[in-house]
Amino acid sequence: MSDPHDAAERVADNPFFVLGLPPDAAARDVEREAQKLIGMLELGLAEAMTYATPLGPRPRTTERVRAAAAVLRDPRRRLVAELWAARGPAAVTGGPAAVTGGSDAGAAASPSPAGWVGALAIGGWGPRRHPRLQPRPDDDREGHT
Amino acid sequence: MADRPLYAGFDLGTSNSAAATFDGERTQVIRNAQGGAVTPSVVRLDKQGRVTVGQRARRLLDQDPENTATEFKRLMGTGKDLPFPAAGVTRKPEELSAEILKALRSDVADQSGVTVQRAVISVPALFELPQSAATSEAARLAGFERVELLQEPIASALAAGWRADDDGGGTWLVYDLGGGTFDASLLETRDGLLRVVAHDGDNFLGGRDLDWAITERLAARLADAGGVRLERRDPAHAAALRVLRAAAEDAKIELSRTAQAQVTLAQPLVVGGVELEVDLTLSRAEIEALTAPLIDRSLEVCLRLLAAGGLAPGRLTKIVLVGGPTLMPALRARVAARLEAPIAEGLDPMTLVAQGAALYAATAGLDGRAAPAARGSGKKVWLQYPPVSADLTPHVVGRFVGADPPARVTLARADGGWSGPPAAIGPDGGFVTMVSLVPRAASTFQIGAVDAAGATLDVEPPSFTIVQGLTIADPPLSRTIGVALANDHVQVYFERGAPLPSRRTFVHTTVETVAAGTADSVLRIPIVQGELEHAHLCRLVGTLELRGDSVDRTVPLGSKVELTIELDRAGCLTARAFLPAIDQVFEQVAHLLVPDAAPAALDAALADQRRHLSQMRTEAFRHGLTQVIEKLGTLESQLAQAERDIDAAHGGDADAAQKARRTLLEIDVALADADLARKWPELTDEARWAGVAAVSTVGAFGTDAERKLLDEVMAALDRAMTARDPAELGRQLRLLRRLTNAAYFRDPGAWERQFEMVASDLGSATDLPRAKQLVDDGNAAIAAGDTPRLRRIVNALWELMPVDAQERRKSFDSGVR
Amino acid sequence: MARLVGQVWLLIAFGRRHAWRARRDHRTGAFLAYTAVAAVGDVVALVWSLSLLWFLIGLGEWLPAMIATGLLAALMMRRVVIEHVTIPLGLFRVTHTLAELDRALGREPLGAARLAAARALAKAGLPATALPWWQSVQAARLGAFDVAAHAVLADGKDDRPGARALFESLALLREPAPQARELAAEWLALDDADAGRWQAIVDRGAAVARPGRGAHRRRAAIEADHTTNANGPAAASPRGAAATAGEMLWPATGLTFFLEGVAGRLLGRPDAPSQLGMWLRWLEAPRRRATWWLLQRALAAGTVTPPAPRPRPAPMAADGGGPLPHAIAVHTAALATPTAASLTMATTAWDAALTDAGWRTAIALRAITLGARADAASHAVDELRAQVISDVAHAMLAAGLPLPPDARETGILAAAAARARAELLARLELTLERIGGRVHERTPLAPIDEWRSFLAVRAAYTEAARQGGVELERLAFPHAHTELTAWTVWMWNDRGEHAISHGMTSWLYERALAVGDAQAIELHGKNAQLEPSAE
Ligand SMILES: Nc1ncnc2c1ncn2[C@@H]1O[C@H](COP(=O)(O)OP(=O)(O)O)[C@@H](O)[C@H]1O
Numbered sequence A: 001m002s003d004p005h006d007a008a009e010r011v012a013d014n015p016f017f018v019l020g021l022p023p024d025a026a027a028r029d030v031e032r033e034a035q036k037l038i039g040m041l042e043l044g045l046a047e048a049m050t051y052a053t054p055l056g057p058r059p060r061t062t063e064r065v066r067a068a069a070a071v072l073r074d075p076r077r078r079l080v081a082e083l084w085a086a087r088g089p090a091a092v093t094g095g096p097a098a099v100t101g102g103s104d105a106g107a108a109a110s111p112s113p114a115g116w117v118g119a120l121a122i123g124g125w126g127p128r129r130h131p132r133l134q135p136r137p138d139d140d141r142e143g144h145t
Numbered sequence B: 001m002a003d004r005p006l007y008a009g010f011d012l013g014t015s016n017s018a019a020a021t022f023d024g025e026r027t028q029v030i031r032n033a034q035g036g037a038v039t040p041s042v043v044r045l046d047k048q049g050r051v052t053v054g055q056r057a058r059r060l061l062d063q064d065p066e067n068t069a070t071e072f073k074r075l076m077g078t079g080k081d082l083p084f085p086a087a088g089v090t091r092k093p094e095e096l097s098a099e100i101l102k103a104l105r106s107d108v109a110d111q112s113g114v115t116v117q118r119a120v121i122s123v124p125a126l127f128e129l130p131q132s133a134a135t136s137e138a139a140r141l142a143g144f145e146r147v148e149l150l151q152e153p154i155a156s157a158l159a160a161g162w163r164a165d166d167d168g169g170g171t172w173l174v175y176d177l178g179g180g181t182f183d184a185s186l187l188e189t190r191d192g193l194l195r196v197v198a199h200d201g202d203n204f205l206g207g208r209d210l211d212w213a214i215t216e217r218l219a220a221r222l223a224d225a226g227g228v229r230l231e232r233r234d235p236a237h238a239a240a241l242r243v244l245r246a247a248a249e250d251a252k253i254e255l256s257r258t259a260q261a262q263v264t265l266a267q268p269l270v271v272g273g274v275e276l277e278v279d280l281t282l283s284r285a286e287i288e289a290l291t292a293p294l295i296d297r298s299l300e301v302c303l304r305l306l307a308a309g310g311l312a313p314g315r316l317t318k319i320v321l322v323g324g325p326t327l328m329p330a331l332r333a334r335v336a337a338r339l340e341a342p343i344a345e346g347l348d349p350m351t352l353v354a355q356g357a358a359l360y361a362a363t364a365g366l367d368g369r370a371a372p373a374a375r376g377s378g379k380k381v382w383l384q385y386p387p388v389s390a391d392l393t394p395h396v397v398g399r400f401v402g403a404d405p406p407a408r409v410t411l412a413r414a415d416g417g418w419s420g421p422p423a424a425i426g427p428d429g430g431f432v433t434m435v436s437l438v439p440r441a442a443s444t445f446q447i448g449a450v451d452a453a454g455a456t457l458d459v460e461p462p463s464f465t466i467v468q469g470l471t472i473a474d475p476p477l478s479r480t481i482g483v484a485l486a487n488d489h490v491q492v493y494f495e496r497g498a499p500l501p502s503r504r505t506f507v508h509t510t511v512e513t514v515a516a517g518t519a520d521s522v523l524r525i526p527i528v529q530g531e532l533e534h535a536h537l538c539r540l541v542g543t544l545e546l547r548g549d550s551v552d553r554t555v556p557l558g559s560k561v562e563l564t565i566e567l568d569r570a571g572c573l574t575a576r577a578f579l580p581a582i583d584q585v586f587e588q589v590a591h592l593l594v595p596d597a598a599p600a601a602l603d604a605a606l607a608d609q610r611r612h613l614s615q616m617r618t619e620a621f622r623h624g625l626t627q628v629i630e631k632l633g634t635l636e637s638q639l640a641q642a643e644r645d646i647d648a649a650h651g652g653d654a655d656a657a658q659k660a661r662r663t664l665l666e667i668d669v670a671l672a673d674a675d676l677a678r679k680w681p682e683l684t685d686e687a688r689w690a691g692v693a694a695v696s697t698v699g700a701f702g703t704d705a706e707r708k709l710l711d712e713v714m715a716a717l718d719r720a721m722t723a724r725d726p727a728e729l730g731r732q733l734r735l736l737r738r739l740t741n742a743a744y745f746r747d748p749g750a751w752e753r754q755f756e757m758v759a760s761d762l763g764s765a766t767d768l769p770r771a772k773q774l775v776d777d778g779n780a781a782i783a784a785g786d787t788p789r790l791r792r793i794v795n796a797l798w799e800l801m802p803v804d805a806q807e808r809r810k811s812f813d814s815g816v817r
Numbered sequence C: 001m002a003r004l005v006g007q008v009w010l011l012i013a014f015g016r017r018h019a020w021r022a023r024r025d026h027r028t029g030a031f032l033a034y035t036a037v038a039a040v041g042d043v044v045a046l047v048w049s050l051s052l053l054w055f056l057i058g059l060g061e062w063l064p065a066m067i068a069t070g071l072l073a074a075l076m077m078r079r080v081v082i083e084h085v086t087i088p089l090g091l092f093r094v095t096h097t098l099a100e101l102d103r104a105l106g107r108e109p110l111g112a113a114r115l116a117a118a119r120a121l122a123k124a125g126l127p128a129t130a131l132p133w134w135q136s137v138q139a140a141r142l143g144a145f146d147v148a149a150h151a152v153l154a155d156g157k158d159d160r161p162g163a164r165a166l167f168e169s170l171a172l173l174r175e176p177a178p179q180a181r182e183l184a185a186e187w188l189a190l191d192d193a194d195a196g197r198w199q200a201i202v203d204r205g206a207a208v209a210r211p212g213r214g215a216h217r218r219r220a221a222i223e224a225d226h227t228t229n230a231n232g233p234a235a236a237s238p239r240g241a242a243a244t245a246g247e248m249l250w251p252a253t254g255l256t257f258f259l260e261g262v263a264g265r266l267l268g269r270p271d272a273p274s275q276l277g278m279w280l281r282w283l284e285a286p287r288r289r290a291t292w293w294l295l296q297r298a299l300a301a302g303t304v305t306p307p308a309p310r311p312r313p314a315p316m317a318a319d320g321g322g323p324l325p326h327a328i329a330v331h332t333a334a335l336a337t338p339t340a341a342s343l344t345m346a347t348t349a350w351d352a353a354l355t356d357a358g359w360r361t362a363i364a365l366r367a368i369t370l371g372a373r374a375d376a377a378s379h380a381v382d383e384l385r386a387q388v389i390s391d392v393a394h395a396m397l398a399a400g401l402p403l404p405p406d407a408r409e410t411g412i413l414a415a416a417a418a419r420a421r422a423e424l425l426a427r428l429e430l431t432l433e434r435i436g437g438r439v440h441e442r443t444p445l446a447p448i449d450e451w452r453s454f455l456a457v458r459a460a461y462t463e464a465a466r467q468g469g470v471e472l473e474r475l476a477f478p479h480a481h482t483e484l485t486a487w488t489v490w491m492w493n494d495r496g497e498h499a500i501s502h503g504m505t506s507w508l509y510e511r512a513l514a515v516g517d518a519q520a521i522e523l524h525g526k527n528a529q530l531e532p533s534a535e
C-alpha cells in the first residue's frame, strides 16, 4: 500500500464544504450550485476562488467542484460525506495551534538554538555556483478564459 | 435558420454507423447518399487506392474480402495494420474509422449546409483508454477540430429520455446488443438529471454470434445433406464459411419481418474446388430456438446488473432497446418477459445512440459551426451558462471584459414571458443571476445593460439560448484508472464514474534504486485500467519510465515521487512524475496499445492454467475442501470455453483471441481466490504445528528471554489466526521458527539429527559427488564427536540443496509503492 | 641522516595525534603540551631544512640547492598546496597526481588521492568531460575513501541528502581512512550546524568505533552493553566500555572541535568548554573571520538560561452539537498537528462518537430520505470508521510518531496502530523482497549504488524500528536477515566488495544483538571477523 494520503484531505475536501452547502441540501441545489461555481471559476470570479474548511480556506477548482457534485449524486457516498460534514466548515477551535505542544512535546518544548544558516557554503561546500531553482508553477490554479 | 446552433453526434459502430444533429429543438437523423439512416462500417480500398465506404463497400465484402475491411472498431487501440493487398497499403483501424467519420461528416454537410468542426462521438461503455484515444485520433484524422467521447448507453438513455413524455424519474435499463458486443446499463433519472448507476456487459456477445449460430446450423444441414463438414478452425474453409455467414445474416434480418426466409448466397459456395449445392430455408421458430441461448446469456448479464444495483426485476421503469438484433420480435418479447418491465416504444434502435450523442453535444456546448467572429461593437461579455439544463431556474454567470463595465444587467426572455431583476456587476466585472426557462423547449434571453447613469449599452453577444430538458452532468469515467504498485495492488487515481475532466496527484515511494547514467536501470510506473484488486489482472494502458540515463544523480530507493495524472473527455491521459529529491520532472508516458493476443501465447497460458487447476484440485481433495472443489468445477467449464476461442484464434479470428485472453484473465482471478481459500487452512495448520514444536524446543533449550518472547509470539499468532491475516501470520511464523531453531541447535544432538536428515535427502543435491564426500566427512566427525566440524559440514550440505526460485515480479514490474 | 629525518617526522606525527586525542578528552593542558611537541618537531624540521639549504648555498652548489628546495617544498608544503591551491582552483588532475605522491612515499592509501581529486572535481563544477578520466582512476573495489568521494560529488551536485547518507555511512565501514572521516565529520558538522542540530554535533564527537571495526576486539564489550540494555534501559551508557578501548569514529579537526564547543555551550551542557577553551578552539579552527559571530554567540550562550518551556495549552473545549461533531473537530485538529497526545484525544472522541446511538438513527432516516439502498446507513457508519482508522494510521506514519504498544484492545487507537504497524512491515518487506529478487537474479548495480541501496534499506528499517519499537523490529529482523545476508554474501564472495559487504554485515550483527536472535548473532559475529582485503 502506498501512502499518498494527505490526511487533511478527507476533512477539507468534503463535498459540502467545496460547494458551500449544508449537509441537507437538496439534490437540485447541489446541481445548481455546482453549475454556478464552475461558471464562476471558468470566468475567474474572485468570490468563487476559495472555500471555507475547518482547516482554513482552500483553493476551489473546477475539478474539485465536479468531483464534489459527483459524490453527492450517489446516495451511498453522499451519506458518508454528510457524516463528515456534521460539524460544518467553521475553523477548528483556536486553529491548528490549539493542540501543539501536547504531552509528548517535552523535548520540543525547549527549542534547539537556531542554526548557523549557510554553514556549508561558508565552509566551501555545495555546488560551484549556487543555481537557484525555478519555483514550480502553481498547478492548482485554473486558467481563465 | 443560419442563427440556429448545430450540434452533431456520431455513432461509430462496429457494424453500422450513424449521424444525427440537434438544433436546440429537434433531433434529426442524417441520411446518407443512398438514403439509409445507417452507414455500414465497411471500408474498401481498390487498386488505385480509392476509398469506398458504407453500403457500396458492404456489397463488395463478399466478392472482395481481402480489400474490404469491417469490424475494425474491435481492433481500435491495438495498433494492428490491416492490409489492402490490391492497393498495396496497410491502414490502421483508426484510419479506417476516420474514413467512416469523413463520410458521415459530409452527409451532415449535405443536409445541413454546415461542415461540423466539433462533435460528440459515442464509444462503448467498456472502452479502455487505448481504444478511446484511438477514437479521438480517428476524429482528428477525419478533420474534426475538437471532439468529446460519450458512452453509448448514456447516449441511448439521453435520446430515449428526451423523447419521453413523462418526466417522473425512475430507473431504466439500456439493453444494447450490437454486432459484436453487449452492453447493459442501469441509469437513473431524477429531476431531469441522468445518472449511471451501474454497468455490465459482455464484450463478446452480439449479432455476429447469432450469425455464427445460424451458420453452424446451416453447415450442419449441409453436412447432413452429404456435403463437406465446414470447420471454423480450418483456414481452407474460411472463404466458404464467410459466404454462408453473410447469407445467414441476411436471412436473420429478413426473419425480423417475415416468418420464413430462403437462404440465398451472394456467391457460389466453393470448398476444395468443388461447388456445393445450397438450398435451405429458415423459419422464425428455428431462429428463435437458435438464438435463445445467446439471448439468455445477455439476460443473465442484466439480472446480474440488477442485483448489483440492488434492484429486483420488475422494479425497472422501462427498458430501452438499442442495436440491430433488438429488432427481432422474439428478442423483444423474451427480454420484456424476463425483466418484467415495459419496453420503451417508438425509438429507433439503430440511430438512438447517434441522436443521444447529438443531444449531448448541446449539453457540452459543442456547437458544430465554426466559432463566429466577434461582430458587434458593444461591451464584450463572457458568459457561462448550461446550454442544456434540467433545472428550470439555472444560474447564468457573466463577466465583462475590459475596463468600464456597465453598472447593472437585466436578462429578459425573448418570448416576453419572463424578465429578471437587475443584477449588480461586481468589482471584477462579474455578475451572477438566475433565469427562468420554458419547460422542454429552447429559451432565448436578451442581455440588457445600463451604465451608472442609466443609459442603455450595447452588449456583445446580445443574447443566448438555453434548452430545458434531460441532461447528464459530467460524462463519467467508464473504468477505474490507477497506478500498479510494487505489491501488485492498485492505487486508484480515478474511480469508475469519476467526472471528467479530472486530475489527481499522489505521492509514491520508490522501491528500487535508479542508478544515474545506467541505461538499463529503469524504474517503471505502470498505469492500469480496471476494477480488479490485483494490478496484474488490470489492463496496462501506459507506463512512465524513469531511466538511469535520464537522471543526473542516483535516485535511491525510498525516494518520493509525486505523480499527477490528468484525464480529459477525449480519452487522453497525461501523466507527470516529479522527483523532489533530484528536482526533475518526467512526462514521457509510453502509451500502450491493447496487447495482441498471439494464439501461441494463449496456448501456453491455457496449458499453464490447466496444470495449476489440476494441482489445486488434488490439493483440495486431499484437504477435503468442498467449496474450493465446487469453484474449480466452474473454472473448468470456463477453461473449455477459452479453449474453443483459442481454436478460433488459430483460424485467424483476432476477436476470439481477445475474448480468450479476457477469459483466461478472469480464470486467473478466480484461481487466485481459490488459492487463498485453499492456502489458509494449510497455513493455520502449519502455524499450529510450529507452535507445538516451538513450545517443546524453546521450553527445553531456550533462554529465559526466549521463553518470554515465545509467549508473546504465541499470543500474536492466535490473534493473526482469528483476524485471518495471512501476512501477519506469516511474519509471526517466521519469528517463531527462528526462535525454535536457535533453541534447537543448543541441543548437542541437534546437529547429528540435522546431518541425518540432510544426508537422507542427498538425491536432490546440486553437486552429488561433493555431497557424498561431505556425508562421509560428516560420519567421520560424528564418530570423532567433533560437533563444530559436523556443523560446518551440515551447513555446506545445506548450500548444495536447491532453493525454489520465487516468482517475484508480477505487477508489471512496478517500481513504486 | 635518514634516521634522523624519520625521527623528526615521527615526533611531529605523534604530537599531532595526541594533541587531537587530548582535545577530545577536554584535557587542555595535555593538548597544549602535545601541540608544543608537534611544534618543536615542526621547528626542528624547518631549521634543519633551512640549514641544509644554507649549507648548500654556502658551498655555492646552486643546482643541488634548488633541487633540495623543490623536494622540501614538495615534502612539507604538498598538503598546503593541495588544500589551498589545487583543490580550490579545481585542478583535479594535478591534485590527484600530487596526492598520489603520498602513496609513492608509502604513507597513505591511494584512496586519499581520489578523495582529494573528487573535491577538486566538485570545485571545478563537475565538468562532463572529466568523467572518463574520473572513471579511469577508480579503484576496482569500493572503499571508505570512495564512499567519501562520492559524497563529495553528491555535494557538488547540491544533493545534500545524498551526500549526508554517504558521509554518515562511513560509520559502518571498518577501513580507518582518517582523512575521509575527518572530511565527513566536517561536512556533517557544518550541515548540522546549518540546520541547528547542535545535539547531533555533540553526539558525533562522542561516537566511538562501531562493532564492525575491530569487532573481534570489542565484541565482548558490546555484547555486555547489550545485555545490560536488555535488563534495564538505565544501564545503557553512551560511552560504554567500548569508549575507552575504541578510536574516535569521527576524528576531530579544528573545525569540528570548534563546532562541538559551540554546540556544547549553546545547549548549556556541563562538559562545554570554558570561555578560554572556546577562544582556543576558535583560534585552532579555519575561517576565523566567518566563525567570529558564532564564537560570540557561543560565548554569550553560557550565561543565558534556557527559555522556560511553553505553557501547555488547555485541552480543546468540547464543540457543541454532540459527540460526532466533537469527534470531527478533535480529529481535524489532530490531523493538522499530529502528536501522540492529539491523536489519542481524537481516537477517544471517536470511540465515544461511534458508539453513540443518537446520530445513527438520524443517518438511517437520512438514508431513506435520499432513497439509498437498504444497507446504506450501516455502510456509511462502517465506512466512517474505516476512514477514521486509516486517517489516524496515516497521520501516525506521516508524522513518524512512535506507535502505541500493541495492546490487545479494541477501539480506534488500537486499530489504527495495528494498521500502521502492518503498513510499516509491509513496506519494509516489499523493499526487502525487491532487493532479494535482485540478488537472486544477480542483477548488479554499480558498487556505490549497491551501497546507496543498502543505506536506503537501512534507513527504512531504522525508521520502522524506531516507530514500531523492538516488538516490530523482532518481526522485521528475520526477513531482513534472510534477504540482506544473501546480499552480503553475494557482495563478498562473487563481487569481492569486501568493504561494503563488511559494513552490511556489521550492521546486521548490531541488529541481531538488538533483537537477541542467537543464530544471527553467531553468523554475523563470525562474518564480521573476516578482514576485508586491502585495496
Ligand atoms: N432487422 C434486424 N434484425 C435482426 N438483426 C439485425 C437487424 N438489422 C441488423 N441486425 C444485426 O444487428 C447487428 C448490427 O447491429 P448494430 O447495432 O448496427 O451494431 P453495432 O452497434 O455493433 O454497430 C448485425 O449483426 C446485424 O446482423
Ligand SMILES: [Mg+2]
Pocket: B013, B014, B178, B179, B323, B353
Ligand atoms: Mg451500436
